[in-house]
Amino acid sequence: MIRLERLNKYYQQGDEKIHVLKDISLEINQGEFVAIMGPSGSGKSTLINIIGFLDNQFEGEYLFKRNSVIGKSSKDYAKLRNQNVGFVFQNFKLIANLTVAENVGLPLLYAGYRRKDIGERVNNVLQSVHLKGIAKKLPSQLSGGQQQRVAIARALISKPSFLLADEPTGALDRHTSQEILKLFLDLNQKLRSTIIMVTHDYQVASQSQRMIQIMDGRIESDRSVSK
Incomplete structure (x- = not known):
């Protein structure tokens, strides 16, 4: 579904050109x-921004469902993002004055x-x-775990091609x-949802099927996880 070929990303910092992603x-x-996985500054967030159609300024090839996204406009990128990606964030990003149902249904309202057609999908x-x-209920009436479940529901409501979870357990206790x-x-197992999860926690990453380690902008390792 997603294929990156020799992807490179640079940032300009004053007179210096910083090479952030290197032949991914x-x-x-x-x-x-x-x-x-990767430590702070390894490039994993930059990589996720590109995979999630948040950044189209890079070198190399990105094929999504066998179609190149190179050269597409910002409007095309927004459409790709809205139709294909469900985002889950560390701090939930729920709207405080909206109910759970309203938060979950918001992507459909925007679409x-x-x-009256949103209610059943939300339930x-x-x-x-x-x-x-x-x-x-309002988000403030929920536990952290419940708020993250609401955020996941919101990400799922539009039936995205994949979920992109950025440190989804970072604000939660171990249990x-x-x-x-x-x-x-x-x-993943029951609905066959495609999930790409960013984490710095090995114990969290070990619950996945496959672990990709990013270090200094390069893929250091890419292996299946033994259960």
């Missing part, structure tokens, strides 16, 4: 659960769906992340982190 080549198939996706009876990881595993 990788493939991610439909239905995979992949963890991308032009009628409010179904809340059930898929094991949340019942909280649709009318709650395990619950969220189990949810990702269930989504």
Whole structure:
């Protein structure tokens, strides 16, 4: 589904040109659960921005579903992003004055769906992340784990091609982190959701099917995870 070939990324810092990603080549198939690991400054966030169609300023090739995204406009990138990527963030990024149902349904509202058609989709996706009876609550009334489940439901509502989870357990305690990881595993195994998760935590990454280690802008290792 995703194929990167000799991808390079540079940032201009004053008179200096910083080489952030160096000849990155990788493939991610439909239905995979992949963890991308690396310390701060390794380039993993930059790589994720490119994979998630947030950054189109790079050298090399990016094939998505066998079609090149090179040369596409910012408007094309926004369409690719909105139709294909479900984002899950460390700090949840829920809107405080909207209910759970309103937060989850927001992507469909932006996509032009009628409010009356959104309700059933919202209920179904809340059930898929094991949340019942909280649709009318506000984020402030929920635990951290519940808020992250709401964020995952919001990412799933538009049936994206893949989920992009950036440190999804970073703000959670160990027990709650395990619950969220189990949810990702269930989504991957039961719904065949493609999940790309960024983490610096080896214990978290080891729950995935495949672990890619980024160091100094290069892929240091890419291996299957033994269970």
